[in-house]
Amino acid sequence: MRDYDTWKTTPPEPDIVGKCAYCDAELYAKCEYVQYRNDDEWFCDDDCFVKKLREEGELVTEVI
Numbered sequence: 001m002r003d004y005d006t007w008k009t010t011p012p013e014p015d016i017v018g019k020c021a022y023c024d025a026e027l028y029a030k031c032e033y034v035q036y037r038n039d040d041e042w043f044c045d046d047d048c049f050v051k052k053l054r055e056e057g058e059l060v061t062e063v064i
Contacts, residue, residue, distance in 0.1 A: 022048035 015029040021041035025048075027033055034043040036052075043049040053059035 018042055020044040020048050022052040 016026045017029050018027040019025065020027060020033075020043050021036070021039075022043055025044045027042055027044060034046055034049045035041070036043065036049065041052075043052065050059060
């Protein structure tokens with residue numbers, strides 16, 4: 001079989017299951033992500049989640 005060694009030693013491409021709701025990064029199967037349950041959106045990490053909430057005005061930093 002031609003290129004058998006390459007095929008046998010190359011890992012399969014990961015399954016893409018979605019995109020980050022903030023930065024559009026690809027989300028892969030069997031990886032851990034952040035879900036915003038109010039809108040059923042998925043984020044690649046906490047930073048993207050917080051940035052999205054700040055842009056929408058749902059999360060603010062204030063001095064008290």
